[in-house]
Amino acid sequence: MVKLMLLGGAMHQTPVILKAKEKGIFTILCDFLPDNPGRNVADRYYCVSTLDRERVLEVAREEQIDGIIAYASDPAARTAAYVGEALGLVTNPFQTVETLTNKVKFRAFLKANGFPTPEAYAFTEFETAVSALSTLRGTYVVKPADSSGSKGISRITSSDTPRRIREKLAAAFEVSPGGEIVVEQFVKRDGYQVAGDGFVVDGKLVFRCFGNSHFNVKGVNPFAPIGASFPSVQPDRVQAKVHATLQRMITKVGLKNGPLNFDIFVSKGDVYLMDIGPRNGGNYIPQIIEQATGVDMVSATIDLALGRPVELEMKHVTTPSSYFILGSQIPGRFIGLTFASQGYTIVKSNLAYAIGADIPCFEGANKSLGSLILRFEDVPTMLRLLDHPDKWVTLHVTPATQRKEESSWTSSSPEQTAF
Numbered sequence: 001m002v003k004l005m006l007l008g009g010a011m012h013q014t015p016v017i018l019k020a021k022e023k024g025i026f027t028i029l030c031d032f033l034p035d036n037p038g039r040n041v042a043d044r045y046y047c048v049s050t051l052d053r054e055r056v057l058e059v060a061r062e063e064q065i066d067g068i069i070a071y072a073s074d075p076a077a078r079t080a081a082y083v084g085e086a087l088g089l090v091t092n093p094f095q096t097v098e099t100l101t102n103k104v105k106f107r108a109f110l111k112a113n114g115f116p117t118p119e120a121y122a123f124t125e126f127e128t129a130v131s132a133l134s135t136l137r138g139t140y141v142v143k144p145a146d147s148s149g150s151k152g153i154s155r156i157t158s159s160d161t162p163r164r165i166r167e168k169l170a171a172a173f174e175v176s177p178g179g180e181i182v183v184e185q186f187v188k189r190d191g192y193q194v195a196g197d198g199f200v201v202d203g204k205l206v207f208r209c210f211g212n213s214h215f216n217v218k219g220v221n222p223f224a225p226i227g228a229s230f231p232s233v234q235p236d237r238v239q240a241k242v243h244a245t246l247q248r249m250i251t252k253v254g255l256k257n258g259p260l261n262f263d264i265f266v267s268k269g270d271v272y273l274m275d276i277g278p279r280n281g282g283n284y285i286p287q288i289i290e291q292a293t294g295v296d297m298v299s300a301t302i303d304l305a306l307g308r309p310v311e312l313e314m315k316h317v318t319t320p321s322s323y324f325i326l327g328s329q330i331p332g333r334f335i336g337l338t339f340a341s342q343g344y345t346i347v348k349s350n351l352a353y354a355i356g357a358d359i360p361c362f363e364g365a366n367k368s369l370g371s372l373i374l375r376f377e378d379v380p381t382m383l384r385l386l387d388h389p390d391k392w393v394t395l396h397v398t399p400a401t402q403r404k405e406e407s408s409w410t411s412s413s414p415e416q417t418a419f
Helices: 010-022 053-063 074-087 094-101 103-112 126-133 162-174 236-253 285-293 297-305 379-387
Strands: 003-007 026-030 044-046 067-070 120-123 140-144 154-156 181-185 194-201 204-215 225-230 258-267 270-277 321-326 332-339 344-351 370-376 393-399
Touching: 003 010, 003 053, 003 074, 010 026, 010 297, 026 053, 053 074, 067 074, 067 297, 074 094, 094 103, 094 236, 094 270, 103 120, 103 181, 103 236, 103 270, 120 126, 126 162, 126 181, 140 162, 154 162, 162 181, 194 225, 194 236, 194 285, 194 297, 204 236, 204 258, 204 285, 204 379, 225 285, 225 379, 236 258, 236 270, 258 297, 285 297, 285 321, 285 370, 321 379, 321 393, 344 379, 370 379
Parallel strands: 003 026, 003 067, 026 044
Antiparallel strands: 120 181, 140 154, 140 181, 194 204, 194 258, 204 225, 225 321, 258 270, 321 370, 332 393, 344 370
């Protein structure tokens, strides 16, 4: 019996588990949240935090696993590399994975190797960070050093009050597993942020799919993406430069094999590798890329982890596709969704809350209501709708401060089966 261990991924766990089971593989899930959906489909489940490397290693030895995958999670990627090295499984070097998934170490690596990178400062003490920020001028972005999903990210400017600065720093520290944050100079990008996934085989970037990140700039967290659309509309010469920069980074850092998730800025002709995750992207990006190009990166990830041969061909996007995050700007009771029908199809919805449930404010990927996988009639329509979601989707929420009973509500969505 072939056994595959999966770490992390939260609500994105299910597709990779189901794909492995289709291949006849016995799946073992480690996750500290017992209500995550992967528990319902995995062959075996352990309520173990993916941050607990020694406990995960203990489970892996007990189960005699043949491979391990960290899905859509940077902290889990470090644990997967640690366990993989200890058991002699297919993995990337732990040092390489740690460099890529820790923003402080990654910024130092980029600077040492001549890559464009913003000026950055690292802090492990809250009051030290507060004191340092009081002397900085300009615009900076504060981030947890070792987390993913856009959690705890905010912008700090000279107009922020001392109290607001403390709140933003505290929010970043709160979601940093290692208790470290990075404060970096704000970089103004040219056009859309380049998002997407790639795949490395024997140190070569054999496949990548570039897309466009979309944000709600007026939202509670303007740094949390609300969508990624494919294909990228950056000029071909820019995409070629991004590819070359990624390949140079892969070679320098020593990444050998596996999936790669990225968020990249292009600013005044320079390519800034803002975030690189040695794992599949969250928000169903691999599934959207498969819809857009026909390339099954999830299957390749599974095969690689088990030491099976992987062959991927670079293919272009033929079906304009995206994900869209459903997130409330206020906490409250979820009443429903209304859609306007114009130039798109909801291929699949992934809702984490039922109608009538209390929902949180969307401050990061872990606070979303769910997501949609979309297909569009053409690229201009895709960009127009994702840049202006208020034109086609309405999220109905009763604010938490209002608790009177509401009358019954019926969705007017053309996609009734989405709920």
